[in-house]
Amino acid sequence: MSAPMTLPPDETAAATGPILSVQNISVSYDGGRSGFWAHASPVKALDGISFDIFPGETLGLVGESGSGKSTTGRAILRRIGVTSGRILFKGRDITTVTGEELRQLRRHMQIVFQDPYASLNPRMSVLDTVAEPLIVHGLVASAEEAREEISELLRIVGLPRDAQDRFPHAFSGGQRQRIGIARALALKPDFIVADEPVSALDVSVRAQVVNLLQDLQRDLGLTLLFIAHDLSVVRHISHRVAILYSGRLVEIAEREALYDTPIHPYTEALLSAVPVPDPKIQKGRKRLVYRGEIVDAGHWPSGCHLHGRCPHATEKCSIEPPPLVEKRPGHWAACWHR
Amino acid sequence: MSPAADRPLLEIERLEVEFDTRRGVVRGLRGVDLSIGRGETLAIVGESGSGKSVTAQAVMGLIDVPGRIVGGDVRWKGHSLLSRSRARQARDIRGKEIALVFQDPMTSLNPLIRVGQQISEVLRRHLGMTRADADLRVLDLLEAVGIPAPPRRAKQYPHELSGGMRQRVMIAMAIACEPELLIADEPTTALDVTIQAQVLELIAGLQETLGLSVLLITHDLGVVAGLCDRVAVMYAGQIVETGSAEDVFERPAHPYTQGLIRSTPRLDDHMERLVSIDGAPPSLLAPPPGCAFYERCPIAEARCATLPPLIPIPNRTAGSVACWRATTNAWDSASVPPGELRAV
Ligand SMILES: Nc1ncnc2c1ncn2[C@@H]1O[C@H](COP(=O)(O)OP(=O)(O)OP(=O)(O)O)[C@@H](O)[C@H]1O
Ligand SMILES: Nc1ncnc2c1ncn2[C@@H]1O[C@H](COP(=O)(O)OP(=O)(O)OP(=O)(O)O)[C@@H](O)[C@H]1O
Ligand SMILES: [Mg+2]
Ligand SMILES: [Mg+2]
Numbered sequence: 015m016s017a018p019m020t021l022p023p024d025e026t027a028a029a030t031g032p033i034l035s036v037q038n039i040s041v042s043y044d045g046g047r048s049g050f051w052a053h054a055s056p057v058k059a060l061d062g063i064s065f066d067i068f069p070g071e072t073l074g075l076v077g078e079s080g081s082g083k084s085t086t087g088r089a090i091l092r093r094i095g096v097t098s099g100r101i102l103f104k105g106r107d108i109t110t111v112t113g114e115e116l117r118q119l120r121r122h123m124q125i126v127f128q129d130p131y132a133s134l135n136p137r138m139s140v141l142d143t144v145a146e147p148l149i150v151h152g153l154v155a156s157a158e159e160a161r162e163e164i165s166e167l168l169r170i171v172g173l174p175r176d177a178q179d180r181f182p183h184a185f186s187g188g189q190r191q192r193i194g195i196a197r198a199l200a201l202k203p204d205f206i207v208a209d210e211p212v213s214a215l216d217v218s219v220r221a222q223v224v225n226l227l228q229d230l231q232r233d234l235g236l237t238l239l240f241i242a243h244d245l246s247v248v249r250h251i252s253h254r255v256a257i258l259y260s261g262r263l264v265e266i267a268e269r270e271a272l273y274d275t276p277i278h279p280y281t282e283a284l285l286s287a288v289p290v291p292d293p294k295i296q297k298g299r300k301r302l303v304y305r306g307e308i309v310d311a312g313h314w315p316s317g318c319h320l321h322g323r324c325p326h327a328t329e330k331c332s333i334e335p336p337p338l339v340e341k342r343p344g345h346w347a348a349c350w351h352r
Numbered sequence: 353m354s355p356a357a358d359r360p361l362l363e364i365e366r367l368e369v370e371f372d373t374r375r376g377v378v379r380g381l382r383g384v385d386l387s388i389g390r391g392e393t394l395a396i397v398g399e400s401g402s403g404k405s406v407t408a409q410a411v412m413g414l415i416d417v418p419g420r421i422v423g424g425d426v427r428w429k430g431h432s433l434l435s436r437s438r439a440r441q442a443r444d445i446r447g448k449e450i451a452l453v454f455q456d457p458m459t460s461l462n463p464l465i466r467v468g469q470q471i472s473e474v475l476r477r478h479l480g481m482t483r484a485d486a487d488l489r490v491l492d493l494l495e496a497v498g499i500p501a502p503p504r505r506a507k508q509y510p511h512e513l514s515g516g517m518r519q520r521v522m523i524a525m526a527i528a529c530e531p532e533l534l535i536a537d538e539p540t541t542a543l544d545v546t547i548q549a550q551v552l553e554l555i556a557g558l559q560e561t562l563g564l565s566v567l568l569i570t571h572d573l574g575v576v577a578g579l580c581d582r583v584a585v586m587y588a589g590q591i592v593e594t595g596s597a598e599d600v601f602e603r604p605a606h607p608y609t610q611g612l613i614r615s616t617p618r619l620d621d622h623m624e625r626l627v628s629i630d631g632a633p634p635s636l637l638a639p640p641p642g643c644a645f646y647e648r649c650p651i652a653e654a655r656c657a658t659l660p661p662l663i664p665i666p667n668r669t670a671g672s673v674a675c676w677r678a679t680t681n682a683w684d685s686a687s688v689p690p691g692e693l694r695a696v
Contacts, residue, residue: 250625293598
């Protein structure tokens with residue numbers, strides 16, 4: 015977006031050091047969400063994950079379904095409590111803040127959801143939808159009062175001026191996602207979690223939203239946690255990429271390093287499995303097809319969670335979980351054999 | 353007309369489907385032409401809502417109120433599946449000679465019945481097998497789709513299986529009657545890439561060993577590239593391009609196809625920015641009388657307000673396009689003044 019910058023970056027953001035530091039967090043859900051044979055014991059969804067995000071950076075978080083991506087986002091935004099570990103935002107421990115402090119914190123951290131159809135209230139006009147966070151935080155008394163500001167926000171996300179008084183059903187999926195992004199921007203946050211913001215969109219529209227997020231990130235100095243299961247989209251938008259597998263971070267590195275010289279066997283399998291839209295290349299590609307299934311949270315094996323599927327696994331892998339260590343400068347992986 | 357022997361297995365001709373909704377009549381399919389030969393793998397790709405699933409449903413006889421087929425025909429080995437006088441034959445063909453795998457196995461498997469028994473019932477219903485024979489065959493089928501420990505898995509309920517395994521059960525059920533055509537509607541969309549790779553490998557293997565024809569519906573161009581011989585591209589209830597996979601990927605002729613390929617992020621490119629197609633498809637409540645891509649097309653001109661027919665592309669063995677101005681570089685020339693286009 016070449017438009018002039020209208021949302022000034024927050025000067026208080028420390029120039030050095032991570033804006034967000036996730037330190038060894040674990041999260042459990044109450045057991046027996048689905049089914050029949052509900053088991054009452056809590057189910058661990060995240061098992062001691064750590065990473066930093068630096069100001070103005072986009073970190074891509076990739077993993078299979080159920081690996082804990084959304085849980086990570088929820089934990090950071092304090093929508094769910096952690097069972098252990100700490101979360102620092104701008105150097106401050108926010109793991110247990112509550113009340114007014116938490117409300118203030120929420121102004122700085124926003125979320126964009128996956129499903130633009132389900133995440134917007136069909137009975138609220140675009141104006142009301144985008145103004146809601148402003149009203150909740152007492153910055154304006156009514157949506158009308160924010161009309162000018164919101165018209166500017168809509169311009170930034172590339173929606174027509176007359177969008178304000180229309181309702182979600184009048185918009186396409188891509189446009190709805192823009193409404194969601196405008197809403198997330200309303201409070202001028204420094205940090206946004208985008209939880210699979212383009213997964214529900216058509217390929218031809220996906221690019222519009224990815225480009226928009228990329229522009230906003232750069233022009234507004236936003237810090238972005240971009241959650242996705244599609245490695246090709248992540249490559250375009252991320253500065254660094256982290257890979258989750260069954261509740262654990264298995265690798266994190268600069269984008270090029272991760273894609274060109276992956277270390278963890280799971281990352282390798284993932285990269286080799288992503289189909290390339292080119293018959294000549296794709297039909298001749300050698301894929302690492304790992305046998306076996308992904309194990310649900312609550313049934314994780316001991317040791318490395320991948321060991322049952324990993325061709326390199328040894329006895330050690332089935333006993334001791336490998337720690338995430340810096341294998342090359344800035345390139346961390348959790349594997350005993352790499 | 354060609355003799356019956358080398359005519360396509362499945363022919364879809366000028367098929368039109370409408371849905372009555374509160375807001376009016378949705379024109380789901382607006383004259384779809386498509387055919388699949390024996391042993392061929394055809395992909396249908398296209399935007400959400402373009403009519404891919406409705407096409408599959410029409411073939412399988414699954415269009416139900418509020419939908420109806422209002423025109424055209426679907427022929428299997430030369431005989432209409434839609435004619436009233438052959439309704440019984442059509443029912444036999446569907447499920448036996450033509451089988452369908454859905455995107456979400458949870459909605460098509462009965463949650464209260466063990467998976468082995470569900471497959472066994474298909475065998476008994478369509479092939480008239482005895483229970484004992486069917487139960488034995490179930491174990492072969494589960495093994496064929498790569499499910500470990502078939503005797504144990506057969507006794508489990510759908511929710512006790514992972515997504516990838518449920519999808520395999522669906523495929524086992526679909527191939528139980530040794531169909532000639534397998535229709536797979538987004539069979540791997542709900543799966544993770546590493547599991548998706550397993551399922552695609554399975555379908556490719558079955559295609560080879562059983563000589564199946566496959567109609568694969570997907571929005572993932574990468575999946576198409578690995579598996580399919582031919583591609584049909586749908587847009588707003590119509591086919592806008594068909595061709596060999598190679599032609600469609602390397603020399604797409606329709607501006608929409610070109611846009612779709614350009615905007616598909618690739619793992620193997622290093623572009624900083626994705627290209628996108630601005631705008632959105634038209635509403636099928638009141639589709640435009642002309643080309644449906646008109647609004648988003650970089651090279652649209654006055655005559656595009658009338659509907660372009662799907663016609664063969666010159667110098668290609670199998671390939672057709674519905675565009676008045678078919679070229680292979682609609683988007684490059686987008687910024688070129690109209691007068692200079694002919695020179696490109
Ligand atoms: N509210 C909940 N109650 C119980 N278990 C939950 C809940 N939410 C998530 N889980 C479980 O926690 C694990 C991680 O879930 P999470 O939603 O974080 O995965 P994800 O990586 O975001 O997956 P997806 O790609 O499907 O969105 C899963 O096993 C899931 O079933
Ligand atoms: N039961 C129904 N009632 C009303 N309209 C329907 C119904 N089923 C399909 N349609 C409409 O028919 C059109 C084609 O739908 P279809 O499901 O075939 O799309 P698709 O190409 O499979 O999309 P997707 O990629 O999202 O699965 C859409 O406009 C859809 O809204
Ligand atoms: Mg999620
Ligand atoms: Mg569909």
